[in-house]
Amino acid sequence: MSATGKRIVLASRPIGEPKPSDFRLEECPIPTPGAGEVLLRTIWLSLDPYMRGRMSEGPSYAQPVPIDGVMEGGTVSEVIASNNPAFTRGDIVLSRAGWQTHAVSDGKGLSKIDPNIAPISTAVGVLGMPGMTAYTGLLDIGKPQVGETVVVAAASGAVGSAVGQIAKIKGARAVGIAGGKDKCAYVKNELGFDDCLDHRDPDLAAKLKNACPKGIDVYFENVGGAVFEAVFPLLNAFARVPVCGLIAHYNDTQAVAPKWAPALMRNVLTKRLTIRGFIVSDFAARHGDFLRDMSAWVREGKVKHKEFVTEGLDSAPAAFMGLLKGANFGKQLVRVGPDKT
Amino acid sequence: MSATGKRIVLASRPIGEPKPSDFRLEECPIPTPGAGEVLLRTIWLSLDPYMRGRMSEGPSYAQPVPIDGVMEGGTVSEVIASNNPAFTRGDIVLSRAGWQTHAVSDGKGLSKIDPNIAPISTAVGVLGMPGMTAYTGLLDIGKPQVGETVVVAAASGAVGSAVGQIAKIKGARAVGIAGGKDKCAYVKNELGFDDCLDHRDPDLAAKLKNACPKGIDVYFENVGGAVFEAVFPLLNAFARVPVCGLIAHYNDTQAVAPKWAPALMRNVLTKRLTIRGFIVSDFAARHGDFLRDMSAWVREGKVKHKEFVTEGLDSAPAAFMGLLKGANFGKQLVRVGPDKT
Numbered sequence: 190m191s192a193t194g195k196r197i198v199l200a201s202r203p204i205g206e207p208k209p210s211d212f213r214l215e216e217c218p219i220p221t222p223g224a225g226e227v228l229l230r231t232i233w234l235s236l237d238p239y240m241r242g243r244m245s246e247g248p249s250y251a252q253p254v255p256i257d258g259v260m261e262g263g264t265v266s267e268v269i270a271s272n273n274p275a276f277t278r279g280d281i282v283l284s285r286a287g288w289q290t291h292a293v294s295d296g297k298g299l300s301k302i303d304p305n306i307a308p309i310s311t312a313v314g315v316l317g318m319p320g321m322t323a324y325t326g327l328l329d330i331g332k333p334q335v336g337e338t339v340v341v342a343a344a345s346g347a348v349g350s351a352v353g354q355i356a357k358i359k360g361a362r363a364v365g366i367a368g369g370k371d372k373c374a375y376v377k378n379e380l381g382f383d384d385c386l387d388h389r390d391p392d393l394a395a396k397l398k399n400a401c402p403k404g405i406d407v408y409f410e411n412v413g414g415a416v417f418e419a420v421f422p423l424l425n426a427f428a429r430v431p432v433c434g435l436i437a438h439y440n441d442t443q444a445v446a447p448k449w450a451p452a453l454m455r456n457v458l459t460k461r462l463t464i465r466g467f468i469v470s471d472f473a474a475r476h477g478d479f480l481r482d483m484s485a486w487v488r489e490g491k492v493k494h495k496e497f498v499t500e501g502l503d504s505a506p507a508a509f510m511g512l513l514k515g516a517n518f519g520k521q522l523v524r525v526g527p528d529k530t
Numbered sequence: 531m532s533a534t535g536k537r538i539v540l541a542s543r544p545i546g547e548p549k550p551s552d553f554r555l556e557e558c559p560i561p562t563p564g565a566g567e568v569l570l571r572t573i574w575l576s577l578d579p580y581m582r583g584r585m586s587e588g589p590s591y592a593q594p595v596p597i598d599g600v601m602e603g604g605t606v607s608e609v610i611a612s613n614n615p616a617f618t619r620g621d622i623v624l625s626r627a628g629w630q631t632h633a634v635s636d637g638k639g640l641s642k643i644d645p646n647i648a649p650i651s652t653a654v655g656v657l658g659m660p661g662m663t664a665y666t667g668l669l670d671i672g673k674p675q676v677g678e679t680v681v682v683a684a685a686s687g688a689v690g691s692a693v694g695q696i697a698k699i700k701g702a703r704a705v706g707i708a709g710g711k712d713k714c715a716y717v718k719n720e721l722g723f724d725d726c727l728d729h730r731d732p733d734l735a736a737k738l739k740n741a742c743p744k745g746i747d748v749y750f751e752n753v754g755g756a757v758f759e760a761v762f763p764l765l766n767a768f769a770r771v772p773v774c775g776l777i778a779h780y781n782d783t784q785a786v787a788p789k790w791a792p793a794l795m796r797n798v799l800t801k802r803l804t805i806r807g808f809i810v811s812d813f814a815a816r817h818g819d820f821l822r823d824m825s826a827w828v829r830e831g832k833v834k835h836k837e838f839v840t841e842g843l844d845s846a847p848a849a850f851m852g853l854l855k856g857a858n859f860g861k862q863l864v865r866v867g868p869d870k871t
Contacts, residue, residue: 242800248800249800250767250800250801250802410795413795417795426591432795432798432799433799434799435795435796435799438795438796444792444793444796445792446787446788446791446792447787447791447792447795450787450788450791450792450794451785451786451787451788451791452785453791453794454751454754454758454773454776454779454788455776455779455785456807457773457805457806457807458773458774458775458776458807459583459589459590459591459807460591460807461591461806461807461808461809461812462805462806462807463804463805463806463807464798464803464804464805464806465798465802465803465804465805465806466797466798466799466800466801466802466803466804467802468802471802
């Protein structure tokens with residue numbers, strides 16, 4: 190073990206798109222765990238769109254990262270020293286250690302990962318927060334019925350890919366939207382969506398209409414922007430719109446009224462739409478159901494997942510900036526350290 | 531019985547506010563009921579904001595009234611001739627006979643009203659569609675909890691008055707919004723709302739903030755416009771917004787993006803709002819619960835109601851145009867005929 194670790198802190202709050210100078214890589218002494226504490230070594234760092242929100246001030250469901258604070262993030266970590274009887278050296282745990290190679294924890298909020306059940310990286314992917322976001326948002330708010338049409342964007346990503354595959358399991362028609370030919374082909378051919386459209390296509394609205402001949406019953410909203418504009422006129426009576434993200438807007442420097450805005454409430458009324466925002470922790474009580482179902486679906490090959498890995502903590506800022514533009518193809522992970530030292 | 535009846539038909543589709551020439555009063559022979567039919571004499575005609583929607587073409591949850599067609603509406607009617615074994619001369623029934631003195635019905639959709647239980651006019655008011663709209667929207671979508679704050683506009687009207695009083699029964703704080711000093715005083719002093727504000731007050735937003743020191747948990751949306759603008763920034767995390775009407779917009783000739791539009795979806799996400807449109811028939815299964823609870827509350831004096839009556843079918847167009855501007859004070863009814871002939 191080297192005597193120094195590394196961390197990435199928020200150097201400045203981005204205006205619009207984050208740029209490299211908004212992040213700062215620092216070397217720092219590896220901390221020493223105190224009484225009741227454990228020392229964690231990061232193996233996998235998960236990068237997720239919500240982190241853009243944490244870089245900004247302003248009201249949200251969570252506090253922003255302070256300037257000079259370590260960027261937040263979920264990690265898969267190894268316990269490399271323990272003064273806590275609940276943890277042993279060598280334990281693999283799910284943590285919120287953030288963008289750093291090492292962290293100290295009092296054990297609260299850590300959960301052990303069994304490496305024999307599934308690759309440990311899935312604990313921040315299909316069997317973790319993104320998978321559970323898809324599961325709860327789709328099933329508890331979207332409630333797709335047999336024969337209904339479910340639309341989801343970022344369909345090759347960690348959340349969207351699970352949404353469409355779960356929709357198929359429930360007997361619904363799944364239509365994805367993704368960026369580019371390769372992702373669309375993967376979503377259709379590998380993940381088994383009924384159709385997948387390119388959000389860069391200038392004819393997106395017309396093509397989406399063709400792909401949803403019976404309209405849209407569930408739109409799982411994780412992007413906003415042009416996709417919602419195309420979806421909005423196609424929503425059926427009693428359609429449900431779970432909202433868990435708006436990645437198309439996270440870099441907005443000014444808020445502009447969307448094209449659908451003048452007609453929104455009238456449509457909510459006449460079509461009896463349900464629009465409901467959520468974050469995964471709202472459904473904490475469903476964690477057991479999620480793990481049971483999703484583990485089985487992954488094991489049976491009914492839910493496939495793809496990882497997109499960049500190497501080394503240093504790669505995190507560029508990888509994150511890429512994620513906001515859709516440069517990743519699958520769940521974005523940073524390999525911070527080896528599985529075993 | 532005179533040999534001729536009267537009816538009011540839609541003469542032309544209004545552009546913006548309906549005007550007298552959009553309606554036409556006609557004399558017509560009183561129809562003769564055929565086999566299995568009954569002849570109805572209208573006693574009370576209910577006027578309700580939704581009727582503005584039926585005057586326009588364009589997508590809604592119901593078909594528009596055709597040009598030259600009788601204006602739609604709920605009525606309390608007397609059976610004055612019956613060829614249907616289910617009904618007897620003298621029965622008082624709830625009907626959708628529309629804006630006319632007489633109508634023929636095959637009996638489908640009629641329901642008998644017991645004049646001994648409550649004044650028969652309540653069947654189109656507090657114990658009818660408006661009351662049930664309040665009951666189901668508030669309880670099944672709004673779900674007010676003890677100590678939460680419920681805001682409703684048109685608070686002296688048929689729906690709003692019931693919403694606030696049911697909120698109080700459920701232990702919530704009820705804040706009404708109404709047009710003018712007299713209505714506000716009635717809502718506070720007679721109906722027992724915790725507060726009531728005048729929507730014409732230029733300081734509405736600031737006053738609403740003062741009246742809701744702990745924010746707003748349920749906003750029962752039946753008006754839109756400036757009221758929703760004032761409400762929107764005060765919505766708490768997990769707030770629920772049942773949407774049953776948008777009377778402020780029914781006369782809009784062009785749709786304009788509301789001030790809250792650029793921030794709507796971001797707030798839906800970060801505050802995990804639920805916005806859900808409904809019409810009362812979506813909750814038909816709750817009719818028994820509604821009648822049981824609301825009848826008891828009215829009997830016990832926990833839900834008070836006020837009627838605003840204009841005399842004669844001829845008065846309906848002016849009364850309806852007034853309703854859209856808030857000229858009524860209480861449930862708007864037209865006395866079309868006497869209780870007994």
